[in-house]
Amino acid sequence: MAESMAPESRLRIREKMDGVRDRKTAQTVEHITSFDKTPSQLKAEMDRYVIGQERGKKVLATAIAYHYRRLGAALQEAAVTSGGDVEKALQRVKTPKANILIVGPTGCGKTYTCEVASRLVGVPFVVEDLTKFSETGYVGQSTSDILVDLLVSAGGHTLTAQTGMVYLDEIDKIASEKTLTKDVSGKGVQKGLLKMLEGMENTIEFGKDRLTLSTRHVLFIAGGAFDGLEEIVQKRMERHGAKGFWREHLLPDDLVRYGMERQLMARLPVRVVYNALTTANLRDILTKSEDSPLQAFIKDFEAWGIRLVFTEEAVLEVARRAEQEGVGARGLTSILHRVLLEPMFSLPGTHTGEYEVNAMHVKAALA
Numbered sequence: 001m002a003e004s005m006a007p008e009s010r011l012r013i014r015e016k017m018d019g020v021r022d023r024k025t026a027q028t029v030e031h032i033t034s035f036d037k038t039p040s041q042l043k044a045e046m047d048r049y050v051i052g053q054e055r056g057k058k059v060l061a062t063a064i065a066y067h068y069r070r071l072g073a074a075l076q077e078a079a080v081t082s083g084g085d086v087e088k089a090l091q092r093v094k095t096p097k098a099n100i101l102i103v104g105p106t107g108c109g110k111t112y113t114c115e116v117a118s119r120l121v122g123v124p125f126v127v128e129d130l131t132k133f134s135e136t137g138y139v140g141q142s143t144s145d146i147l148v149d150l151l152v153s154a155g156g157h158t159l160t161a162q163t164g165m166v167y168l169d170e171i172d173k174i175a176s177e178k179t180l181t182k183d184v185s186g187k188g189v190q191k192g193l194l195k196m197l198e199g200m201e202n203t204i205e206f207g208k209d210r211l212t213l214s215t216r217h218v219l220f221i222a223g224g225a226f227d228g229l230e231e232i233v234q235k236r237m238e239r240h241g242a243k244g245f246w247r248e249h250l251l252p253d254d255l256v257r258y259g260m261e262r263q264l265m266a267r268l269p270v271r272v273v274y275n276a277l278t279t280a281n282l283r284d285i286l287t288k289s290e291d292s293p294l295q296a297f298i299k300d301f302e303a304w305g306i307r308l309v310f311t312e313e314a315v316l317e318v319a320r321r322a323e324q325e326g327v328g329a330r331g332l333t334s335i336l337h338r339v340l341l342e343p344m345f346s347l348p349g350t351h352t353g354e355y356e357v358n359a360m361h362v363k364a365a366l367a
């Protein structure tokens with residue numbers, strides 16, 4: 001992930017540029033042209049990694065599968081009409097994009113779901129922190145930064161880079177704050193984002209080399225916690241006598257009231273609200289997800305000839321603690337670190353075979 005790129009990485013792209021020209025071939029987008037996963041197949045594969053968020057996974061799998069299927073079909077057709085010139089074909093493709101907005105508390109899997117989906121589709125994925133946009137205040141620069149990040153993530157393949165996925169983190173932090181005297185912005189950054197989400201060409205320069213890349217076919221997914229949004233929706237529901245969960249009633253109006261620009265929300269037409277993870281979810285992340293942090297520790301111990309075993313109660317205790325910490329699944333790894341510090345230090349070289357951790361052990365280590 002190119003979350004914050006070191007200058008060396010940017011330099012390395014320059015070297016890659018030399019190879020780029022040779023790779024402007026249809027081959028590099030072949031997996032998109034032949035993309036054939038149905039939304040339910042994609043979701044089923046996501047289920048192996050992402051626990052809970054059933055509705056979120058369904059919405060994302062559908063939007064992502066349609067995006068790449070549509071793009072693939074258009075590429076296929078255009079490649080024929082433009083005589084195999086995919087670069088040209090890409091310019092002609094008019095993919096109606098369905099960018100996505102995810103609302104949900106920290107550590108509940110917003111970024112993670114997107115990362116998993118990008119891996120399953122096989123497209124580059126980058127996470128960009130929107131707070132940095134408000135710092136530079138100049139969206140053109142940020143857009144070319146994003147394109148460079150995509151290019152690095154695509155291993156220098158220009159076509160692949162332009163069909164990647166970008167996760168825009170903390171979009172709620174660029175909401176404009178309406179105070180009595182002025183409208184503190186936010187607003188300018190949001191306006192600048194409009195073009196980028198729709199499709200913006202930028203020329204990137206590397207010494208003598210110039211590359212023009214576009215965000216037209218990039219799928220943007222924006223995420224944020226939106227603290228306080230629930231109250232806004234519920235108040236409106238009360239006024240209109242609407243019943244049910246606020247999550248199912250979220251409208252652009254509510255987001256506008258929160259401080260988001262209506263035009264920007266219109267460019268993120270697919271919306272979904274994620275749940276805070278329950279203790280049972282957190283337990284399942286430890287025991288069922290193929291990216292389970294507990295599995296990672298088990299592997300680490302295995303390398304020393306130690307078979308780490310957690311009792312069911314021990315797993316549940318870890319999950320409970322993570323829930324109390326209120327940072328979602330993000331708390332799991334640090335809790336496991338605290339629980340396992342002693343055995344990680346002292347067992348290698350002194351113990352082989354099974355090592356069992358029970359609930360008492362967990363409680364003692366976290367006391």
Ligand SMILES: Nc1ncnc2c1ncn2[C@@H]1O[C@H](COP(=O)(O)OP(=O)(O)O)[C@@H](O)[C@H]1O
Nearest residue numbers: 049050051106107108109110111112285329330
């Ligand atoms: N629903 C989930 N299923 C499995 N793992 C998860 C889930 N949610 C979060 N995680 C784990 O926690 C980490 C942090 O989650 P992340 O997606 O970055 O949170 P956020 O919602 O703040 O973007 C992920 O890298 C992943 O390991």
Ligand SMILES: [Mg+2]
Nearest residue numbers: 110111169223
């Ligand atoms: Mg995140």
